[in-house]
Amino acid sequence: MSQATLRVQKISGHAGTVPGEDTQRQYTVCKLIDTTTCIGCKACEVACMEWNDLPFGETVFGNTYQTMPETRWNYWNLILFNEHEREDGTLMWLMRKNQCMHCADPGCLKACPADGAIIQYTNGIVDFQQANCIGCGYCITGCPFNIPKFNPETKRVFKCTLCTDRVSEGLEPACIKSCPTGCLHFGSKDDMKELAETRAKQLREHSNFPNAGVYDPAGVGGTGVIYVLHDATQPELYGGLPKYPVIPWTVKLWKGPLKWLGNAAMIGGLIGLFVHYLRFGPKTREEDLEIPHEGAQP
Amino acid sequence: MTASAPPGQVSDQVLPGHVLRYTFRERLVHWLAAFSYIYLLLTGLAFWSPWLFWLAVILGGAPVSRMLHPWIGLIFFAGIMQMFALWASQMGLTAVDWEWFGAIGHYIRNEDEDMPPAGRYNAGQKLLFWGFILFGVLLLLSGVVLWFPEKIPWSLRYLRYIAVLVHASSALATIGLFLIHVYMGVFAERGAIDSVIHGDVTEEFVRRYHPGWYKELVGSSAPRK
Numbered sequence: 001m002s003q004a005t006l007r008v009q010k011i012s013g014h015a016g017t018v019p020g021e022d023t024q025r026q027y028t029v030c031k032l033i034d035t036t037t038c039i040g041c042k043a044c045e046v047a048c049m050e051w052n053d054l055p056f057g058e059t060v061f062g063n064t065y066q067t068m069p070e071t072r073w074n075y076w077n078l079i080l081f082n083e084h085e086r087e088d089g090t091l092m093w094l095m096r097k098n099q100c101m102h103c104a105d106p107g108c109l110k111a112c113p114a115d116g117a118i119i120q121y122t123n124g125i126v127d128f129q130q131a132n133c134i135g136c137g138y139c140i141t142g143c144p145f146n147i148p149k150f151n152p153e154t155k156r157v158f159k160c161t162l163c164t165d166r167v168s169e170g171l172e173p174a175c176i177k178s179c180p181t182g183c184l185h186f187g188s189k190d191d192m193k194e195l196a197e198t199r200a201k202q203l204r205e206h207s208n209f210p211n212a213g214v215y216d217p218a219g220v221g222g223t224g225v226i227y228v229l230h231d232a233t234q235p236e237l238y239g240g241l242p243k244y245p246v247i248p249w250t251v252k253l254w255k256g257p258l259k260w261l262g263n264a265a266m267i268g269g270l271i272g273l274f275v276h277y278l279r280f281g282p283k284t285r286e287e288d289l290e291i292p293h294e295g296a297q298p
Numbered sequence: 299m300t301a302s303a304p305p306g307q308v309s310d311q312v313l314p315g316h317v318l319r320y321t322f323r324e325r326l327v328h329w330l331a332a333f334s335y336i337y338l339l340l341t342g343l344a345f346w347s348p349w350l351f352w353l354a355v356i357l358g359g360a361p362v363s364r365m366l367h368p369w370i371g372l373i374f375f376a377g378i379m380q381m382f383a384l385w386a387s388q389m390g391l392t393a394v395d396w397e398w399f400g401a402i403g404h405y406i407r408n409e410d411e412d413m414p415p416a417g418r419y420n421a422g423q424k425l426l427f428w429g430f431i432l433f434g435v436l437l438l439l440s441g442v443v444l445w446f447p448e449k450i451p452w453s454l455r456y457l458r459y460i461a462v463l464v465h466a467s468s469a470l471a472t473i474g475l476f477l478i479h480v481y482m483g484v485f486a487e488r489g490a491i492d493s494v495i496h497g498d499v500t501e502e503f504v505r506r507y508h509p510g511w512y513k514e515l516v517g518s519s520a521p522r523k
Contacts, residue, residue: 013348013351014348015347015348015349015351070452111462113344113345113346113348113351114351114360115348115351133361134354134360134361134363134364135361135364135365136345136364136444136447137444137446137447137448138447138462140447140448140458141447141455141458141459141461141462146452146455149448150447150448152448155361155364155365248455248459249459250459250460250462250463251459251462253463254462254463254466258463258466258467258470259346259347262346262466262470263347265470265474266470266473266477269473269474269477269478270477273477273478273481273485276406276481276486277481277485277486280406280407280408281408282485282486282487282488283408283410283486283487283488283506283507284487284488284489284506
């Protein structure tokens with residue numbers, strides 16, 4: 001849903017400039033998820049469905065506490081559970097609230113061909129505008145986090161909006177509001193980064209997690225959702241969080257050099273053929289191919 | 299079923315002094331592929347560049363274009379498969395064809411009298427044919443992935459990554475072939491566009507552009523002079 005009070009900085013599939021770009025400065029917002037204090041209560045999952053008016057769907061049991069294998073078009077917020085066995089043989093629950101990461105350089109937006117179907121607000125939120133979506137699913141290909149999900153009935157793609165409607169009114173996202181342990185925080189990117197680093201330092205120095213750190217992957221320009229992990233060297237343990245997420249290189253090639261090469265070749269080809277016609281003309285003129293009239297034939 | 303099919307068939311009547319170049323079936327298949335290709339080209343270009351997105355808007359809206367593009371793609375593929383059945387046996391490259399490629403400079407400068415004698419299809423036409431077959435298959439394979447991207451599990455996501463690149467590159471290659479094909483047929487080689495509508499060409503056309511084929515025709519059924 002479009003939020004009039006928010007300014008836009010990037011528009012998918014858009015020719016020309018971005019209207020209203022740079023007319024207003026806004027804080028880049030950020031959600032901080034401290035996986036070390038998450039208890040897997042799923043209050044955030046329920047709050048997300050409640051606030052966004054998403055219908056209740058069937059859950060899928062997969063031998064863990066996890067609600068379903070992955071997010072759905074109508075289930076944007078899912079805690080991924082991993083019962084991790086440490087080197088000393090002890091067990092440890094790794095729980096990560098998974099949702100759209102709101103990349104600074106969003107692969108979905110880069111891949112999208114539909115004008116205005118994906119926009120990035122000046123505050124960094126990446127939002128799908130289903131009214132402009134054409135259902136091609138290129139965003140699914142562009143996303144390194146497996147987030148955009150297709151609704152086969154409406155042929156539109158959906159994902160977490162970071163509660164743009166709440167944020168534009170100065171409220172925090174619904175998931176943040178619901179968290180009972182305070183493992184979720186919301187604020188400016190700078191503030192959240194600082195808070196996360198402080199917490200990671202605390203974990204390293206006082207809680208025997210020497211590899212604790214902050215997940216804010218540079219490959220996608222940093223994200224609007226950052227994690228504190230017990231072991232930042234192994235993000236994959238947290239439900240397959242990619243260590244170096246990047247927009248797939250084929251997508252970059254397709255939307256970058258191939259596009260310009262292709263355009264140059266097509267326009268150059270048209271000009272070339274036209275010039276060829278001016279220079280050499282047709283191979284023959286029609287009259288050369290005419291056969292003699294019936295009467296003139298022997 | 300070649301051009302030596304006897305004149306006088308209801309659908310393939312040939313005027314005096316003319317030679318049947320394309321049978322009714324060949325013409326039908328050509329236009330089936332041609333019209334479906336043009337739709338695919340226009341909607342494909344709309345998804346290719348934001349500057350051309352308006353093409354999808356005038357063709358009924360981008361969601362409609364997105365929905366129809368794969369289906370029309372299947373029709374196009376059926377068309378080129380028919381072409382394969384009709385023409386593959388005539389499209390093998392011969393020694394003359396390789397000479398033809400070597401002399402392509404003459405062809406570009408309209409010095410057709412200096413070209414090695416082409417058969418029913420010259421080497422360029424054969425290249426066009428095989429290009430469309432090859433890229434048509436690649437477009438179909440990658441197109442199926444792009445049709446249902448949401449059905450590809452995350453573990454096989456590389457299929458999607460490959461498909462976007464293959465689909466766009468193959469489409470660009472066919473656009474190159476298409477532009478040259480239309481230019482040759484409509485503008486450069488007068489008589490060619492008529493031949494694929496009405497089916498026949500003048501004997502002079504055959505003698506000029508397909509001397510190898512002309513020799514065959516004269517040798518076998520001796521068309522009237």
